[in-house]
Amino acid sequence: IDTNDKISKEFHQDSEKASMKIVFHSNKEDGLKDITTKKDIEDALDNIKQDDDYIQNISNPYESGQVNSEGDTAIANISYVVPQTSMQDSSKKIVNKALQDIKDNHNIQIEKTTGMSMGSEPGSVSEIVGIVVAFIILLITFGSLIAAGVTIISAILCVVSSVGMMSLRTFMVDIP
Numbered sequence: 393i394d395t396n397d398k399i400s401k402e403f404h405q406d407s408e409k410a411s412m413k414i415v416f417h418s419n420k421e422d423g424l425k426d427i428t429t430k431k432d433i434e435d436a437l438d439n440i441k442q443d444d445d446y447i448q449n450i451s452n453p454y455e456s457g458q459v460n461s462e463g464d465t466a467i468a469n470i471s472y473v474v475p476q477t478s479m480q481d482s483s484k485k486i487v488n489k490a491l492q493d494i495k496d497n498h499n500i501q502i503e504k505t506t507g508m509s510m511g512s513e514p515g516s517v518s519e520i521v522g523i524v525v526a527f528i529i530l531l532i533t534f535g536s537l538i539a540a541g542v543t544i545i546s547a548i549l550c551v552v553s554s555v556g557m558m559s560l561r562t563f564m565v566d567i568p
Contacts, residue, residue, distance in 0.1 A: 409448070410472035410479045412487065415465065416453070416494075417501040422463035429498050430454060436490040437468055444486045448473045523548070 416433060418424050424433070434452060441450045453459050453466035460466070470487070472479065491502045523544060530540035 408475050410474055410476040412470040413505045414468045414470065414491065415503045418464045420464065424459055424466050425463035432494055432497060436494050440487055440490045444483050446472050446474050446480065446483050
């Protein structure tokens with residue numbers, strides 16, 4: 393049985409499509425049930441749906457019963473029509489902009505959990521520090537600048553060629 397088909401059938405969700413869960417939390421009891429707060433959250437969710445063509449569906453936490461009994465926490469789900477790997481940064485910016493207005497106006501904590509990759513920059517500081525530390529350890533171990541340098545250079549070339557081959561392979565074959 394194909395797991396993705398089973399999930400789609402049972403839960404009406406496509407596990408290959410991007411999704412986002414937004415959690416709203418107020419420090420006041422019934423803070424999210426306040427009329428103006430409720431209206432602003434619903435308006436923000438409507439604006440997100442109107443502004444982003446990639447959104448398939450947004451669940452309204454008030455209509456779907458996703459507000460807890462204390463009225464201080466609510467959950468909204470956004471389903472996209474594109475796979476997680478094809479998510480546009482513009483979609484993330486639309487959501488962030490709409491939610492920032494609610495944060496500013498109502499002092500509500502908003503967190504997003506997402507299956508979308510947020511994009512990490514290659515060559516981050518931690519990787520550079522790791523290479524420098526490895527070079528120092530190899531320099532001490534081998535006692536030779538050339539031996540340590542050749543080892544580090546060959547390791548970097550292996551990583552780059554492996555990543556390149558995997559990238560090339562993903563263009564030729566779909567990953568299930």
